[in-house]
Amino acid sequence: MTANAIVTDSGRLNVVISWPSVPVEIVRAAGLRPIIVRSGPEGAAATPAADEHLESGIFPSRLRYLVDAALTGRLDNAACIIVPRTSDPDYKTFLYLREFERRGIARTLPPTILFDLLQSEAPEVRAYDAARMKDLFEVLASVTGRQPSLDDLRLEIARTNAARSAVRRLAALRHVVPRIKGAEVLPLLSAFWQLPPNDYAVVAAEAVDLIAQRPPLDGLRVLLAGAPVDGTALHAAIESHGAIVVEEVGPWGSAAAGDDVDCAGDPLLALADKYRRDAIGPRTPIGALRNSISRMLVGIDAVVVWLPPEDTTFGWDYPALRDLFRARRIPHTCLRGDPSDHDRLKTLVGAAETRHV
Amino acid sequence: MSDRSAKQLGATIAASAFQKQWFANLRRRVFDERQPYALVQADVPFELFDLMDIPAVSNQWWAAIIAAKRQAPAYLDAMSADGYHDGLCRYCSLGYSSTRYRDVQEPPWGGLPTPRLLCARLTCDCIHRVFSLWAEAFGSELFEIDHPGAGELPPRWWELGRHRWRELVEPHRLAFVATALERLVERLEAISGRRFEREALRQRMEMVNQQEEVFDAVRRLIATAPEAPVRMTEQISNVMATQWVRGTEWALAHALAFHDEVKHRVERGIAACPGERARLMWVGAGLWHDTDFYTAFEESHRAVFVWSMYLAFGPDGYIRYGLDDPMAALASRTASFNEYLHNPPWAAEWIVQQAREHRIDGALVLRPRSMKPAGTGRLFIERALEEAGIAVLPIEGDVVDARGWDAAGARAAVQAFLEARVIS
Numbered sequence: 001m002t003a004n005a006i007v008t009d010s011g012r013l014n015v016v017i018s019w020p021s022v023p024v025e026i027v028r029a030a031g032l033r034p035i036i037v038r039s040g041p042e043g044a045a046a047t048p049a050a051d052e053h054l055e056s057g058i059f060p061s062r063l064r065y066l067v068d069a070a071l072t073g074r075l076d077n078a079a080c081i082i083v084p085r086t087s088d089p090d091y092k093t094f095l096y097l098r099e100f101e102r103r104g105i106a107r108t109l110p111p112t113i114l115f116d117l118l119q120s121e122a123p124e125v126r127a128y129d130a131a132r133m134k135d136l137f138e139v140l141a142s143v144t145g146r147q148p149s150l151d152d153l154r155l156e157i158a159r160t161n162a163a164r165s166a167v168r169r170l171a172a173l174r175h176v177v178p179r180i181k182g183a184e185v186l187p188l189l190s191a192f193w194q195l196p197p198n199d200y201a202v203v204a205a206e207a208v209d210l211i212a213q214r215p216p217l218d219g220l221r222v223l224l225a226g227a228p229v230d231g232t233a234l235h236a237a238i239e240s241h242g243a244i245v246v247e248e249v250g251p252w253g254s255a256a257a258g259d260d261v262d263c264a265g266d267p268l269l270a271l272a273d274k275y276r277r278d279a280i281g282p283r284t285p286i287g288a289l290r291n292s293i294s295r296m297l298v299g300i301d302a303v304v305v306w307l308p309p310e311d312t313t314f315g316w317d318y319p320a321l322r323d324l325f326r327a328r329r330i331p332h333t334c335l336r337g338d339p340s341d342h343d344r345l346k347t348l349v350g351a352a353e354t355r356h357v
Numbered sequence: 358m359s360d361r362s363a364k365q366l367g368a369t370i371a372a373s374a375f376q377k378q379w380f381a382n383l384r385r386r387v388f389d390e391r392q393p394y395a396l397v398q399a400d401v402p403f404e405l406f407d408l409m410d411i412p413a414v415s416n417q418w419w420a421a422i423i424a425a426k427r428q429a430p431a432y433l434d435a436m437s438a439d440g441y442h443d444g445l446c447r448y449c450s451l452g453y454s455s456t457r458y459r460d461v462q463e464p465p466w467g468g469l470p471t472p473r474l475l476c477a478r479l480t481c482d483c484i485h486r487v488f489s490l491w492a493e494a495f496g497s498e499l500f501e502i503d504h505p506g507a508g509e510l511p512p513r514w515w516e517l518g519r520h521r522w523r524e525l526v527e528p529h530r531l532a533f534v535a536t537a538l539e540r541l542v543e544r545l546e547a548i549s550g551r552r553f554e555r556e557a558l559r560q561r562m563e564m565v566n567q568q569e570e571v572f573d574a575v576r577r578l579i580a581t582a583p584e585a586p587v588r589m590t591e592q593i594s595n596v597m598a599t600q601w602v603r604g605t606e607w608a609l610a611h612a613l614a615f616h617d618e619v620k621h622r623v624e625r626g627i628a629a630c631p632g633e634r635a636r637l638m639w640v641g642a643g644l645w646h647d648t649d650f651y652t653a654f655e656e657s658h659r660a661v662f663v664w665s666m667y668l669a670f671g672p673d674g675y676i677r678y679g680l681d682d683p684m685a686a687l688a689s690r691t692a693s694f695n696e697y698l699h700n701p702p703w704a705a706e707w708i709v710q711q712a713r714e715h716r717i718d719g720a721l722v723l724r725p726r727s728m729k730p731a732g733t734g735r736l737f738i739e740r741a742l743e744e745a746g747i748a749v750l751p752i753e754g755d756v757v758d759a760r761g762w763d764a765a766g767a768r769a770a771v772q773a774f775l776e777a778r779v780i781s
Contacts, residue, residue: 053736057444058729085506088482092700092733098510099701099737113508120479120503124536128505131529282482286489311444312729316486319440336442 015140016078018066018093020193020251021086021279022115023133023271025261028196029148029156030140032079036193037066038230038252053096053105060310062230063093070097076108079143082136084115087282088312113139119276119283129272137268150267156197157263157271163197166204167257170211174246174254176299178221179214182235182245182253190230190252217244220352223296224248225321226306226334227314228280237340238304241349245304247296249289251280282313289317294324302352303332306339331355362649365629366622368615369591372598375607380466383412393473393548396452396491398484400694401476401502402538402687404561404604409545409553411473415601417642419469420451424645424757426465428455433758435461446483447727447758448642453491473548476500476541480695481731500544502537505530507693512702514693515673515710522677522689534688559683565604566676571612572596573672578619579663580715584628585636586619589662590651591629593643596668603675628661635660635779636716640708640738641723642731643667646759653768658775664715666698673707700734705741712747719748719779721771726755748778 015027017036027034039061047061047068054067069075083094094114100106116132118125141147167189173179188207192200220243224234228250235245247254258278261270277288297303303325307315318334325332331351333344364370386392395406399417406413423429429451435458436450437443455464472495477488479501492499509527511517517525526534542553579585579592595615599608622628637654639662644650654660674697677686697703712720720742725732739749750771754762 055732055735058732088480091506094506095510095700095702095734102512102702114506116506116508118503118505120485120501122501122503122537122540124533124540125503128503128529128533283479283485286486307442309444310729311442312446313482313486315442315445316483316490318442320490322440334440 012077012079013144014078016066016069016075016081016110018063018081018083018090019086019281020256021084021117021275021281022082023136023275024193025153025156025160025267025271026133026137026140027082028160029137029153031144031146031148032140033196034193035078037062038190039065053100057310059089059093060308063089067093067096070109071100071106073108075110078110080111080113080140081109082113082115084117084279085283086117086119086279089310111143117272117275117279119279119281119285121285125276126269126272129276130266130269133268133272153267154263157261157267159197159201161260161263163192163195163200163204164257164260166201166208167192167254169208170204171247171254171257173208173211174244177216178219178244178246179216180211181217181239182222182224182248183232183239185211186232186235186248186253189254189256192256193251219244220301220349221246221299222352223293223300223303224253224306225293225296225303226318227308227311228252229306229339234304234306234335234339237342238345241342241345243302243349243352246300249280249293249296255280286317290320290324293321297324297328297330300330301355302348303330304345304348305332305334307334307336308339309337329355362652364591366587366591366595366615366618368611368618369594371614372595372611375611376598376601377466379412379602380414383414384467384470386412387470394470395474395476396469396472396495396497397475398449398477398480398488400478400480400691402691403601404558404565404687405538405542405545405553406476407602407605408557408561409542409549409551411545411549413476413601414469414472416449416452416477418597418601419455420448420757421643421645422465423451423455424759425648427646427759428462428465429646429757430760431461432458433760444727444729446481446487446729448725448731448756449481449484450487451757453487453494456491456494471495472497474498474500474544476502478502478691478694479504500541502534502541502691505533505692507696510702512706513710514697514703515707518673518690519676520678522679522686526689526692530692531685531688534692535684538684538688538691555683558687559680561604562677562680562683562686564606564609566678568599568603568609568612569672569675571609571616572668573676575612575616575619576668576672578616578623579668582623582628583626584633585630585661585663586622586628588629588652589639589665590648593665593667596671600671630655630659630661632659633661634658635718635775636663637661637779638664638708638712638715638717638720639723640666640720641725642756644723644754644762645757647762647764650764650767654771654775657772658780660719660775660779664711664717669711670698699731701737704734705737708738709741709745709747712742712745717747719750719774722749722751723756724751724753726753726761727758748774750774750778 015032024034047064049071050064050068097112222243261274333348395413397413399415432454436454475492651662
């Protein structure tokens with residue numbers, strides 16, 4: 001959801017979320033509609049209100065949009081804003097939003113909630129996260145005045161699992177034998193976070209039927225690693241050189257769904273486990289991310305590592321990833337700052353083609 | 358002409374000598390006696406390590422030593438050459454760099470031996486990664502304390518910390534951190550073979566309280582004396598040497614010696630910068646590679662740095678009264694620790710209060726180049742100070758990386774600031 005979309009969609013049942021590590025199942029079970037902020041294609045759009053208060057080079061554009069929308073009254077009608085703890089800039093955004101309210105800088109903000117999901121592997125984290133899920137479940141019920149039951153939540157989980165299944169079928173059409181380009185499929189995959197799950201399952205199934213009829217695509221298969229991207233610009237830049245982005249690290253592409261949530265037992269605990277394990281961001285444990293990328297390399301011809309200017313985290317992974325790529329003899333390039341560095345991309349594709357031959 | 362690099366206090370010389378000797382003893386223990394030690398972030402509870410006879414070396418202290426010895430650029434160049442981009446935090450990773458690229462040069466004081474354990478609170482996003490890489494480089498164990506976010510935000514936190522610390526941190530966060538610390542204790546017991554005594558922790562925290570009360574008295578002396586009796590750099594040397602071993606007999610004795618020397622200077626009207634015309638505060642971590650910066654305006658403008666967070670945070674951040682459950686008290690200090698120093702609403706409220714108490718004329722606020730998470734909250738602080746009538750000059754720089762530091766340019770900017778906005 002881009003800044004402009006927030007303006008038009010900021011209705012009373014909408015919950016504005018800063019990153020897809022907030023359980024949409026709980027939001028929907030409360031009768032609310034999740035709207036997840038993205039930088040989208042308007043990456044260069046101005047955020048003058050936010051720029052007055054947010055230090056430069058720290059907050060990614062999605063958070064600048066969120067703050068700009070909050071400060072200019074565009075979120076006034078939303079039911080609430082939920083900011084997860086899954087990155088430091090998100091947490092700081094929560095503190096800033098509260099401070100804007102305290103100081104009267106933003107006069108009509110909806111309630112701002114911190115969803116304190118922790119992601120480390122410390123043993124005390126699991127129970128903590130489960131308790132935070134329960135808190136969120138109760139807080140959102142108080143926002144709407146509608147108290148869902150755990151069975152309501154299980155139903156929402158089941159619906160979302162069906163949507164997850166659709167995501168996985170869609171993602172399968174881009175992996176071993178790609179039939180769709182990354183720039184084309186990314187919006188279909190990322191819609192998982194936006195559409196009601198029943199609607200998504202139908203739309204995605206139709207898309208799967210159509211795409212499955214297409215002939216296989218020729219081209220080098222590229223993995224996009226590094227910081228997650230939430231738009232198609234980088235995919236398009238890579239694919240303009242004849243390659244195909246078949247997978248990316250981040251919540252907006254093939255990994256949007258992940259595994260199903262098992263709701264036979266305690267659904268809140270199951271959601272806590274799911275989101276702690278699958279939420280991809282700067283606080284995803286280094287070992288989990290390395291293993292995940294290592295698995296993704298099967299069938300990959302080249303890798304593009306993307307590190308945006310505000311990166312403080314994923315750059316720490318780069319030398320180890322570089323060594324991994326070299327050990328597997330997979331050409332790679334690292335884009336820092338300029339996502340459309342065509343010279344680097346062209347060189348990478350050339351190197352990968354040489355290896356391929 | 359006075360020698361700006363000369364120490365004005367005997368306590369400062371003693372503090373520096375203690376640290377060097379402490380580190381030499383550590384190396385002897387580790388190499389000769391094969392005793393364990395820990396490498397930790399500055400915000401973990403050192404008391405637990407010391408009580409279990411596992412000395413703890415602060416990552417930030419070690420980084421400051423490397424920077425002060427002008428050795429950071431060579432390590433950081435090696436890091437850049439290895440593919441770590443320049444936007445990554447250098448302060449928390451310089452120590453890792455000195456291990457990973459140990460062949461680049463001979464590190465200070467013989468370098469860090471291999472620790473038995475590394476320990477970090479997962480505050481900024483990068484900490485998990487830096488410490489994971491560091492633990493890999495050493496082949497050592499890593500113990501992480503996750504960092505729950507605060508949902509309730511009392512602005513005047515320092516008024517709650519001493520007696521009402523249970524109100525300062527939400528119960529679920531307090532319980533979470535206490536559980537993590539209990540788990541840390543179990544690990545330290547296994548490493549040391551010693552048994553943890555809760556009563557010993559209570560007594561240690563009482564000693565910490567006494568030590569910080571002494572620092573509180575020093576702070577009052579500095580705030581109320583007609584002219585600042587001690588330079589900010591010497592405040593930091595004395596405070597930090599004791600904070601790393603806080604609650605020990607040496608720490609309390611040294612804090613008292615420091616206090617007595619400052620009091621003596623106040624009683625005799627001895628000023629750090631006689632004829633003081635401007636009182637300055639430094640907001641942010643110290644410029645460890647150029648500490649002369651802090652005395653550079655004494656002779657030319659009679660401008661003296663009076664305040665930094667290092668002394669002031671001791672009494673306001675550490676003291677906990679009511680130690681029936683010492684682990685909970687320790688957890689309440691640990692839970693939000695350094696957030697108070699940077700983020701809204703805490704930092705701006707405290708810094709303005711401190712500026713008023715110390716009769717500050719001008720504030721220099723660090724705009725950290727690579728420590729991005731520590732760079733948040735800065736605009737709130739700058740505006741709050743200006744609204745309180747205190748002139749602000751932002752200073753862009755990195756606390757350990759001297760490579761992009763324009764020493765002459767920064768000094769010229771401060772001089773212009775003093776002449777235009779501070780000294781009328």
